Amino acid sequence: MKNFVFGNDQNSLDLLHQLCNEEKYRRSKSTTTTKMNIKESIDLMYKLVQKHLKQIRKLGEKIDYECDLYEQKHLKNSSPSSSSLLNESIHLYNNNNNIIIDNDDDMNNDDKHLNFYLNQKCQLIQNEKFGRHFITKDQILKGEIIIEERPIIITFYEEHRQNYCHYCYHHFSNNKKRISCKNCDEIYYCSNECRQICWQQYHRFECGLYGLIAGPSDLFSFGNVFRYYSIFGHKLIDKCTQQQQQSDDDCNVHDNYIHNKRFQLPRHKWSYDERFQLCQLISKLVDHRYERKILREVHTTLMSWILIHLFVRRKILDKNILDDCFEFSRRAEYIARDFSRMQTNSFCWSDGPIDLDETSTLAIQHPQQLVLSNMIANCIECISSFFNHSCKPNLYWQFNSNGIIICATRSIKQGEQLTISYGTDFNRQTFDQRQISLQYNYCFYCQCIICNNDCSIMKNVIKCLNDKCSGPLVLNKHNACISCGKFPFDLRNAYRLMNKMKRIKSEFGYLFDSINGHEQYRIYRILYFFRYRSKFQLYWKSNSDKQRKKRIEYMEKLYEKYRQISYYGSYRLLYLSIIMLAIYERFEMPYKAFELIDTIDMNLMNIFPGSISNENIDFIIQLLEFLGEITERLSKKIYSNDYHLFQQSQQNINHNDEILIRSKFSCLFERVNQLLLAFFDEDLKENGWLFPRTFKQLHDKPDNDEDNDESVQLRTPDQENYYINLYRKCQQRKIPVS
Ligand SMILES: C[S@@+](CC[C@H](N)C(=O)[O-])C[C@H]1O[C@@H](n2cnc3c(N)ncnc32)[C@H](O)[C@@H]1O
Structure with missing residues (x-):
């Protein structure tokens, strides 16, 4: 029997259901997953x-x-x-x-x-995806010294x-x-x-x-x-x-x-x-x-x-x-x-x-604080700092009395990128654990071969909920999770959750479906309703205050559970968190919105730019714009003097929290705006998924300058106008002053 991967599709749901009915599992007492609490x-x-x-x-x-x-x-x-x-x-x-x-x-x-010795076969180059990094000019043998540096x-x-x-x-x-x-x-x-x-x-x-x-x-x-x-x-x-x-x-x-x-x-x-x-x-x-x-x-x-x-x-x-x-x-x-x-x-x-x-x-256990027993100092190296990270590196580093020494762990082909591991054996960790640790410590979303492969699977796959396991729920022939080796005790929960998602799906339509060309127009409609609030207001108006509160609580529970089984980088998690943000903004609950920011931010970092293609770029831009609007409104509100940030909060929030919340909102707002502006960035166009080269030059011209430039190939006139307006809007947006 092949390994079975549980995803958010009908087949998985059926199989989960079958497994649940067979009662071949015991319930796990604790179902905690590794969480990072930044606050x-x-x-x-x-x-x-x-x-x-x-x-x-x-x-x-x-x-x-x-x-x-x-x-x-x-x-x-x-x-x-x-x-x-x-x-x-x-x-x-x-x-x-x-x-x-x-x-x-x-x-x-x-x-x-000499402050360093560098193997002559190494060459420092630079590209969009990896920044500056070393590659080999010639084959390197296993054990060969790559660099020694003080x-x-x-x-x-x-x-x-x-x-x-x-x-x-x-x-x-x-x-x-x-x-x-x-x-x-x-x-x-x-x-x-x-x-x-x-x-x-x-x-x-x-x-x-x-x-x-x-x-x-x-x-x-x-x-x-x-x-x-x-x-x-x-x-x-x-x-x-x-x-x-x-x-x-x-x-x-x-x-x-x-x-x-x-x-x-x-x-x-x-x-x-x-x-x-x-x-x-x-x-x-x-x-x-x-x-x-x-x-x-x-x-x-x-x-x-x-x-x-x-x-x-x-x-x-x-x-x-x-x-x-x-x-x-x-x-x-x-x-x-x-x-x-x-x-x-x-x-x-x-x-x-x-x-x-x-x-x-x-x-x-402590992705934010990695201090080992045999570490003696913290230091800065000028050249070794240009080796990029890989979760399965081809170089190994160690210190001797003169400083760092980096060697090849295997023979390396000509033209291959030379990579080290940023500290730990990431190969033993799950995709999420690696991303959390790398993002927290080094602020990047890893694009090494292993992570790129994992990421394409992870977006649709659900997590194993066993204690201390956050691996993908992939079962081997003994029905055990391949990451933790245990039977997935929380299958029943996963099944219930996935079933609930079906109900939510009927309320929020196709937001949860995978994005492919012909479904996009439905998503646009939903975003449109959200933006102009018609559907949203209808939905909430029909309820009394009490019912509305119940609804919000229901959504919150669902969101929380869904967050537990989803990986960062999942579009569905991103939609759901944006919807929650919209709800909190609409009902003046900024302190709740604040708690969502980290998830949204992690998702944004995981999704961009890796999974953007020509097919989904228009949709992504609209989604971002929507998020931009909500965060802008929220940021403006929380910076206005007459707005009582914590009026409904049950928690005891002090002045420092308030500063933190404000700065976080501004930062998210800034990130969303910058991501949007990046779509118009000259340098990124070569990747093929951005706008034509002359876009920015053309639209930086004054309004009355209507010279026809034949080299410009823009999209349909409607799209053209839409993007021109969006570009100007993004340029004018300002982060509230702290
Ligand atoms: C120590 S520097 C390495 C040199 C860097 N590429 C540069 O241009 O200066 C670490 C940074 O390189 C980038 N980086 C390293 N490994 C990466 C990887 N596997 N995927 C994506 N970016 C990576 C990240 O921006 C990270 O914070």
């Missing part, structure tokens, strides 16, 4: 940050005072890394973009070493801080002498030389604060951002960012860096050119600020505020910034972006090979 984790981070904010303020004052005393007492005329050096370097820092001028001629050639920025975890030199990252063997920082006694070096250079380069900015900035979990990136600013200085970072915004060719800087064989990075002293080049590389790493905003806006914003205060205290930023609101928020946004860049690109330096069993278990 909970944001709350937690918020509290954590608030706790740290207090500590930082207190500690910052204390340490500044103690540093001054210490310098007055001990450092003035003694060691070379004393207050004179501090003043001199701060002076240089402020006046010269943080340049510490090196005399290269003095440097012995042996002092220099990190540029590194933050050691608390428990390992005493075991490694903070400048050259070497491990202190048992009897090796360690020297601590004279000032803070928090970090250690293997030699006086390392101590001096580290002080010069960045430690003077973080001295005494290290214990706080290199704190637990999410704060690792906090430490990395602090170091980033300490090493490069904000002026240099700004300069590189501006250059990056102006240039289109993203691979150029990296090609230069990779192919300029003469470029060498001295272990101890970086000249201005080297600093500049490295800073340029880091500022070009992908940041996902926009996506992260949706997940952790409050957290990141708070972190960036704290960082500004610390930077001012340590003279990295000018103190006037604290009085200038505009400048403060601009800088906070920049820092938040760097923060998100560090989170997307950082590697965990693990002491020895990564334990795949441990990572997989952790990734399933």
Whole structure:
């Protein structure tokens, strides 16, 4: 017997029914599936940050005072890394973009070493789907080294801080002498030389604060951002960012860096050119600020505020910034972006090979917080950051005392993309688990071969409801789920649910059917009714308040159950959640609508652009426009002063929740609008599913300019007008001001 896949079709329903009748199952007591509660984790981070904010303020004052005393007492005329050096370097820092001028001629050639080794068979390329990524120019053999690279920025975890030199990252063997920082006694070096250079380069900015900035979990990136600013200085970072915004060719800087064989990075002293080049590389790493905003806006914003205060205290930023609101928020946004860049690109330096069993278990249990027992630090690598992820990678990475080393796990054909795994053995996880973990940590929807295959099945398939299993309900010949190996105890529930869906279907027509050409016009009609509320009002008007409340509760229950058995990326889940959003908007229940946002957002990220084709593009645009209208109305309402956001809420919602809810609505609104605008984006047209090349140019022309351009092949005149209007509407839409 072949494996049987349960989907939302009549055959599956019949089989489920049969199985239920045969009573070959027992009922499971617990039917929980793995859920990600973003709100909970944001709350937690918020509290954590608030706790740290207090500590930082207190500690910052204390340490500044103690540093001054210490310098007055001990450092003035003694060691070379004393207050004179501090003043001199701060002076240089402020006046010269943080340049510490090196005399290269003095440097012995042996002092220099290449910061990385890259296999000559690798080539960095860029495309729409994967961004920048490496491919092979020639066949690579199993076990061949692809790259070895030293990190540029590194933050050691608390428990390992005493075991490694903070400048050259070497491990202190048992009897090796360690020297601590004279000032803070928090970090250690293997030699006086390392101590001096580290002080010069960045430690003077973080001295005494290290214990706080290199704190637990999410704060690792906090430490990395602090170091980033300490090493490069904000002026240099700004300069590189501006250059990056102006240039289109993203691979150029990296090609230069990779192919300029003469470029060498001295272990101890970086000249201005080297600093500049490295800073340029880091500022070009992908940041996902926009996506992260949706997940952790409050957290990141708070972190960036704290960082500004610390930077001012340590003279990295000018103190006037604290009085200038505009400048403060601009800088906070920049820092938040760097923060998100560090989170997307950082590697965990693990002491020895990564334990795949441990990572997989952790990734399933705590997708938001992956810290393993043998991880010793969090670091940024400039070139290794360009390897994309695959759930079945062809490369394996590990750290040795010099930094990262990446090797081929199998022989790789010419032209194949080189991929690593972003942390865990994703191959052991289900599609949903992988997507949740990757989206939460790296903000992308994985398009590797495995996920693309899985995704096409998942959209119509229902989930196994067994405890801790969220795999697709595929039965083997013993009637057990192939993901968890157990009999699907909750078949009866699944069956009931699918039957209920039939009733809903009669009420909401063809919204739940798969989208193919000839059914689209029915869906348009339903959307039309929704938009102009005629059907909707009829439906709700006929009921009394009590009945209406019952109806809403019924819909909510159904939605919740349906959410449990559906995968993100399912069109049906998207429709149903949009309908719920419309209901909540119509009946002034914004706090309820808020709870839907994450599901809608995850679905949007999963659906676009992977499953858009020429057949469904018109429908998708209409669906998005509908969603855009609802979110716009909701956002406007919740930002208006006389609107009582939580008037009907039973929950105890405080001011922080309110900020979070507002920012989430704006973000969803912004995402929907951007998705719509993306359909008109010049660069995306080559994929074949967007509008003709000249669309934007043509419609950016003033209204009275009616020159006929023959190269333009638009659709029918009605469609043309519709899209022109939509394009203008999207351009004019504004996110409410927070
Ligand atoms: C560390 S960077 C890798 C380099 C990146 N491609 C670039 O252009 O900078 C990680 C980002 O690459 C993209 N990416 C990596 N693996 C991917 C995959 N399997 N599918 C889609 N996007 C991927 C995502 O945007 C992710 O956040």
